[in-house]
Amino acid sequence: MSFSFQIDLNKGTVQKNKQTLDPETLYDVLIVGGGPSGLNATLYAKRKGLNVGIITKRQGGLLLDTSMVDNYLGIQEMSGEAMAQEFLNHVHTLDIPMKDDSEVIGYKKMDEIHFLTLYSGEVFQGKTILIATGSNPRHLGVKGEDTYAGRGVAYCAICDAPLFKGKEVLIAGGGNSAVEAALDLAKVATSVTLVHRSQLRADSILIKKLYEEPKITVHLETQITEIFGEKAMEGLRALHKPTGEEKTLYADGLFIEIGHVPNTGVFKNLLTLNDQGEILVDVKNRTNLPGVYAAGDVTNVPYKQIVIAASDGAKAALSMNEYLNSK
Amino acid sequence: MQMFNEEIQGQLKEIFQELKGDVTIALFTKEGECPTCEETLAYMQEVEALSDKIHLATYDIQKDDALAKEYNIQMVPSIVLLNEKNEYHGVKFNGIPAGHEINSFIPALLEVSGQESEVPAELAERIKKINKPVNIKVFITLSCPHCPGAVQKAHKLALMNPMIEAEMIEAETFGELSMKHNVSGVPKIVFNDELDLLGNQPIQEFLNTMEKIS
Numbered sequence: 001m002s003f004s005f006q007i008d009l010n011k012g013t014v015q016k017n018k019q020t021l022d023p024e025t026l027y028d029v030l031i032v033g034g035g036p037s038g039l040n041a042t043l044y045a046k047r048k049g050l051n052v053g054i055i056t057k058r059q060g061g062l063l064l065d066t067s068m069v070d071n072y073l074g075i076q077e078m079s080g081e082a083m084a085q086e087f088l089n090h091v092h093t094l095d096i097p098m099k100d101d102s103e104v105i106g107y108k109k110m111d112e113i114h115f116l117t118l119y120s121g122e123v124f125q126g127k128t129i130l131i132a133t134g135s136n137p138r139h140l141g142v143k144g145e146d147t148y149a150g151r152g153v154a155y156c157a158i159c160d161a162p163l164f165k166g167k168e169v170l171i172a173g174g175g176n177s178a179v180e181a182a183l184d185l186a187k188v189a190t191s192v193t194l195v196h197r198s199q200l201r202a203d204s205i206l207i208k209k210l211y212e213e214p215k216i217t218v219h220l221e222t223q224i225t226e227i228f229g230e231k232a233m234e235g236l237r238a239l240h241k242p243t244g245e246e247k248t249l250y251a252d253g254l255f256i257e258i259g260h261v262p263n264t265g266v267f268k269n270l271l272t273l274n275d276q277g278e279i280l281v282d283v284k285n286r287t288n289l290p291g292v293y294a295a296g297d298v299t300n301v302p303y304k305q306i307v308i309a310a311s312d313g314a315k316a317a318l319s320m321n322e323y324l325n326s327k
Numbered sequence: 328m329q330m331f332n333e334e335i336q337g338q339l340k341e342i343f344q345e346l347k348g349d350v351t352i353a354l355f356t357k358e359g360e361c362p363t364c365e366e367t368l369a370y371m372q373e374v375e376a377l378s379d380k381i382h383l384a385t386y387d388i389q390k391d392d393a394l395a396k397e398y399n400i401q402m403v404p405s406i407v408l409l410n411e412k413n414e415y416h417g418v419k420f421n422g423i424p425a426g427h428e429i430n431s432f433i434p435a436l437l438e439v440s441g442q443e444s445e446v447p448a449e450l451a452e453r454i455k456k457i458n459k460p461v462n463i464k465v466f467i468t469l470s471c472p473h474c475p476g477a478v479q480k481a482h483k484l485a486l487m488n489p490m491i492e493a494e495m496i497e498a499e500t501f502g503e504l505s506m507k508h509n510v511s512g513v514p515k516i517v518f519n520d521e522l523d524l525l526g527n528q529p530i531q532e533f534l535n536t537m538e539k540i541s
Contacts, residue, residue, distance in 0.1 A: 006430070
């Protein structure tokens with residue numbers, strides 16, 4: 001167990017002289033989402049002199065669940081969390097009002113003003129809005145997954161790894177997140193088995209580490225068909241596609257790391273989406289509704305990467321500035 | 328061993344300027360059989376030293392059993408926070424609130440000292456309407472970035488309604504209890520040992536669940 005301290009000075013209740021988002025103010029730009037995309041958009045919008053506010057479920061967004069980042073230019077290796085902290089520190093130097101721990105559940109437009117309603121019932125208003133709500137972990141969609149969620153089936157490796165000390169775990173997925181989860185869990189679990197339906201698509205540098213770790217076994221071309229158990233999950237059944245062989249793998253836990261689904265929430269029925277459910281934006285981050293912009297993982301911009309989300313946020317802010325100036 | 332480096336000490340001192348009234352950390356430990364008691368005590372001593380408003384009182388779960396009973400202490404280490412009148416309002420931590428959990432411990436100190444955060448009126452009304460005893464256990468790990476949010480909300484509910492008691496439970500230290508509640512993902516929020524929620528849920532979900540308790 002580690003006794004180090006990760007103080008988050010940006011947490012609403014801890015933060016000194018915090019700026020609160022004001023329901024009476026008509027903001028130039030209201031940003032929904034506090035991940036890399038939303039934060040970088042904030043930085044750019046503020047520097048353009050715009051009055052900007054953020055509504056976010058979680059400051060730092062998905063970055064907080066990332067164990068290590070080593071592909072952001074200029075930063076050789078940093079935990080996702082430390083990086084989120086750096087981003088937030090930067091944004092907070094600009095005195096940006098932020099509404100934390102909040103979800104937008106209603107949207108309406110009246111007289112060119114966009115109104116966002118939160119779960120708490122509060123309403124905020126902006127001349128433009130930016131949807132940078134990112135994504136949520138994708139589910140396998142197999143029998144038993146919902147039944148055993150939180151009873152062996154897990155979606156956050158850094159959160160739940162300590163609970164699997166001395167136990168056997170399975171990982172579903174073949175991308176960077178899955179391989180990183182396998183490597184993280186190998187530090188505490190007695191054995192780690194990675195199951196993926198096709199070939200690994202993680203970076204080769206990670207794949208090399210994966211095969212070097214003696215605790216990890218890899219099953220490729222293997223499709224998970226069912227998760228079974230009684231009170232808690234006990235294992236899974238899978239199909240080895242090339243041979244048609246049915247496999248039963250027993251373990252105490254299964255970490256599902258198979259990518260993400262866009263978190264479009266209340267905007268799902270208002271905006272044009274693509275087949276993957278992502279918000280369709282043009283090169284200037286415009287959606288089909290005037291004044292409504294989107295950026296980062298929630299959009300059709302390909303390749304879900306921190307650096308791409310961040311740069312997309314910057315681009316969106318500049319585009320929104322252009323729109324506001326033209327009015 | 329020094330737990331806080333100078334930088335953290337400085338940050339905490341600044342945060343503790345916001346303490347409104349006095350607050351007492353009542354720490355219950357036990358001689359032997361408590362692998363994290365020593366670290367928890369050292370940690371609390373360092374916290375106490377950072378502000379004149381913070382006081383530490385240490386007890387033994389067996390020797391001070393009357394008091395342990397009063398605060399419903401079931402395991403060690405266990406921390407309850409008392410306000411300036413030395414009253415317990417249901418804010419409890421079982422296990423060391425280190426790692427990420429310092430982010431629920433600091434706000435709890437501030438809130439118990441009277442530096443209260445605001446809750447929208449409509450929610451406050453629902454919270455005050457809860458009229459049956461509710462015990463909220465929030466299982467966490469120290470490496471979980473979104474667990475403190477859940478702990479903070481549970482504690483807030485406890486402070487707003489005397490019927491509610493809210494306790495953080497560090498799942499690694501209290502493995503047996505975690506097993507009993509099938510905790511394999513955190514945060515896991517358990518109400519009166521019967522209903523549960525998974526993940527850092529909005530306060531509305533806490534309320535929806537508590538309103539189901541009959």
